[in-house]
Each structure stands twice: as C-alpha cells, then as structure tokens.
Ligand code: IMP
C-alpha cells in the first residue's frame with residue numbers, strides 16, 4: 001500500500017466484484033431503453049472505463065468536466081463548468097456517473113443544468129457515497145460503496161490531483177491534508 005495512505009478500504013478485486021453487480025443491475029434496468037452515460041471527469045475516469053466495459057448494451061458516452069474543490073480538501077459551494085458546450089441530452093435517458101457523492105453540490109448542480117435541457121430521465125451512479133448529512137439533496141440510484149466521512153483517494157479519486165492512478169481505494173493520512181489546506 002502507498003505510504004501516504006492510513007488504511008486500505010477496497011482493493012482491486014473487491015472493486016471489480018462490486019462493478020460486476022452494479023453493471024448487471026444497470027444492464028437490467030436499461031435493457032429496453034436508450035442509454036446515454038455522462039461521466040463527470042476527472043474523478044470518474046477509471047470507474048467508467050471499468051464499469052462501461054461490463055455493460056453489454058448499446059450506449060452513448062459523453063463527458064463533463066467541473067471543478068468544485070479548487071485544489072483543497074474542503075468542498076466549495078461554487079461549481080464551475082470547465083466545458084462550454086453541454087452534451088446533447090434532450091429526450092435521452094441520462095445516467096450520470098461520478099466518483100463520489102460528498103456534500104452533493106457537484107451532482108445537484110449538474111443535474112439541474114441537465115434538467116433544463118429536457119432529458120427523458122436522469123439517474124445517478126457513484127462509485128462511493130459518504131455517510132453524512134448533505135447540503136444538497138441528492139440520492140444516487142446506484143452506489144458502489146458507502147464510506148465514512150473521511151478523505152479517500154485512488155482509483156480515480158485525487159488529493160491535489162495526486163493518487164488517481166492507485167488501483168485501489170484508501171484513506172489518505174490526515175497529516176497530509178492538514179499540511180496543505
Ligand atoms: P460534492 O460536491 O461535495 O458532493 O463533492 C463531489 C466531488 O468532490 C467529487 O466528485 C470529488 O471530486 C470530490 N471529493 C469529495 N470527497 C472526496 C474524497 O474523499 N476524496 C477525493 N475527492 C473527493
């Protein structure tokens with residue numbers, strides 16, 4: 001395990017086993033419906049790559065890029081859309097994919113923005129969901145794992161853009177966060 005981690009939460013086999021289950025559920029739910037996946041980059045990159053290859057349905061993939069952290073370990077209220085054009089969502093069944101549901105601000109803002117473009121439906125899928133009170137009401141329809149309210153990295157999730165390439169998910173040592181924020 002990487003020395004900056006306090007402890008391991010989910011290793012690669014555990015993540016992949018869970019992805020098999022979520023992918024099976026999504027494949028069942030969307031078997032008779034057009035499916036458009038919208039991935040929230042950068043955190044969901046590894047997750048979507050592994051998840052989508054387990055879904056044997058015709059689907060479209062589009063990506064969004066937002067910034068809500070501004071390089072700190074605390075979430076901010078403001079969500080900046082880094083991509084100017086939004087994907088075409090009118091009359092589509094949208095499945096929004098993100099790495100982690102924390103305060104809910106990011107996904108609430110994205111959902112609102114997409115809703116204005118009249119999709120047929122919107123569902124949310126996150127790899128991780130923090131057990132905490134959220135400032136914005138967002139319920140994910142598909143959740144990989146619930147985690148405590150701790151800062152986690154790996155498998156796409158970063159701290160100051162580091163650790164995304166770790167093949168597992170773990171809790172970042174507290175001293176490292178305290179040092180930099
Ligand atoms: P929210 O807007 O507070 O729900 O935050 C969502 C975004 O914050 C996620 O997409 C992540 O990029 C980031 N985030 C929240 N918690 C963590 C964490 O524990 N580790 C890494 N990134 C996190």
Ligand code: MG
Nearest residue numbers: 041042043099
């Ligand atoms: Mg992110």
